[in-house]
Amino acid sequence: MNNILREVINIVIRIELRQHVGAPCKPIVEIGKSVKKGELIAVPTGLGANIHSSVYGKVTSIDDTAINIEADEQQPEEYVKIQDTLTYLEAIEQAGVVGAGGAGFPTHVKLNTKLPGGTVIANAAECEPILEHNMKFMEEHPDIIVRGLKYMVEITGAAKGYIAIKPHHTKAVVALGKACKGEPNISLKYLPNIYPAGDERVIVREILGVELKPGALPLEANTVISNVETIKNVVAAIEDRRPVITKDITVAGRVHGAENVGRVFLDVPIGMPIEKYIEEAGGIIEPYGEIVLGGPFTGKHGEKDSPVVKTLGGILVSMPFPQTHKKLGIIVCECGAQEQRLKEIAAKMGAEVVAEERCKRMVEVNGRYRCDLPGICPGQASTVLKLKSQGAEAVLISNCED
Numbered sequence: 249m250n251n252i253l254r255e256v257i258n259i260v261i262r263i264e265l266r267q268h269v270g271a272p273c274k275p276i277v278e279i280g281k282s283v284k285k286g287e288l289i290a291v292p293t294g295l296g297a298n299i300h301s302s303v304y305g306k307v308t309s310i311d312d313t314a315i316n317i318e319a320d321e322q323q324p325e326e327y328v329k330i331q332d333t334l335t336y337l338e339a340i341e342q343a344g345v346v347g348a349g350g351a352g353f354p355t356h357v358k359l360n361t362k363l364p365g366g367t368v369i370a371n372a373a374e375c376e377p378i379l380e381h382n383m384k385f386m387e388e389h390p391d392i393i394v395r396g397l398k399y400m401v402e403i404t405g406a407a408k409g410y411i412a413i414k415p416h417h418t419k420a421v422v423a424l425g426k427a428c429k430g431e432p433n434i435s436l437k438y439l440p441n442i443y444p445a446g447d448e449r450v451i452v453r454e455i456l457g458v459e460l461k462p463g464a465l466p467l468e469a470n471t472v473i474s475n476v477e478t479i480k481n482v483v484a485a486i487e488d489r490r491p492v493i494t495k496d497i498t499v500a501g502r503v504h505g506a507e508n509v510g511r512v513f514l515d516v517p518i519g520m521p522i523e524k525y526i527e528e529a530g531g532i533i534e535p536y537g538e539i540v541l542g543g544p545f546t547g548k549h550g551e552k553d554s555p556v557v558k559t560l561g562g563i564l565v566s567m568p569f570p571q572t573h574k575k576l577g578i579i580v581c582e583c584g585a586q587e588q589r590l591k592e593i594a595a596k597m598g599a600e601v602v603a604e605e606r607c608k609r610m611v612e613v614n615g616r617y618r619c620d621l622p623g624i625c626p627g628q629a630s631t632v633l634k635l636k637s638q639g640a641e642a643v644l645i646s647n648c649e650d
């Protein structure tokens with residue numbers, strides 16, 4: 249658990265003040281202050297989660313969005329532990345645990361509920377293609393996921409804990425299966441091999457047989473769902489009093505040494521520039537299109553100096569954008585790139601967006617478009633014809649099916 253990279257010499261790390269759902273945190277350190285690894289450096293002003301330094305170093309600047317820290321040459325493994333707490337939930341809060349699968353919802357808020365007769369589900373789908381760091385962790389440390397689920401079952405008073413995983417991840421399935429042996433309340437449940445099987449409503453439907461309405465939360469099915477890395481961080485907070493100061497990531501795409509199989513880095517210090525891990529994997533293969541932060545479906549544009557944050561999953565280097573210079577129609581879907589992102593990609597292709605449609609399963613709920621039946625995806629032929637009738641010569645589509 250404590251295999252934190254030590255090579256942070258001569259690096260200024262940038263620890264963002266907003267790495268969670270909610271308002272940015274408020275810094276509680278000043279410029280020039282020496283900080284220790286694990287030291288609390290920013291606190292929430294409302295919904296949010298504590299932020300800690302991931303290195304020993306000196307605060308060089310603070311702006312509206314981040315605290316910059318120049319890392320010391322020496323980076324011992326020891327870290328400042330979170331203070332003693334009376335309950336597991338308080339430990340999770342102190343440690344600043346948030347949804348590590350990308351959502352960033354504060355975990356102490358999510359778990360502050362009672363689920364009599366209900367369930368806690370570990371989301372082990374690792375659904376976005378290419379990403380592999382969750383699988384690697386589960387293959388190597390299945391016992392931690394089982395212990396984490398047991399803590400979460402105890403916190404919520406749930407009856408059972410399930411690990412939702414796709415059966416083709418055989419190594420992780422075997423490892424987790426062994427770790428569940430002798431645990432009467434923890435078991436594996438299988439997800440279909442589709443995208444987006446990791447969507448919470450798909451998990452609730454497939455594992456519990458409950459169809460949640462668009463926009464409804466898993467709580468309505470008497471369950472909470474947490475990504476496996478979030479569960480890893482819950483265990484670290486409770487057992488090691490360790491705050492969230494690292495992130496597991498996958499580097500892939502046009503990167504030497506990571507082109508065909510993604511390269512996984514576990515326990516990367518938060519705030520490190522992502523370029524360090526691209527270089528460590530072997531460096532960018534030129535030419536390339538852009539760096540994507542996250543998975544291929546829902547990731548966003550990043551820069552070489554973008555910092556690692558608590559919700560980062562992937563660092564992907566894309567192929568060069570084909571220069572089509574065509575009139576494009578776009579189809580937006582809840583489980584893929586959103587309208588702005590598709591327009592950004594179209595611009596990089598030198599293309600003009602002349603028409604927009606949504607996947608036909610999208611319905612409006614409280615001013616936001618949601619998928620009616622995630623994972624039960626329709627063909628898009630009629631939508632494509634609509635776009636064509638509006639002048640589109642080609643279609644850029646964010647969904648998974650067509």
Ligand code: SF4
Nearest residue numbers: 581607619623625647
């Ligand atoms: S039905 Fe459409 S919006 Fe829903 S998951 Fe499938 S492609 Fe995405």
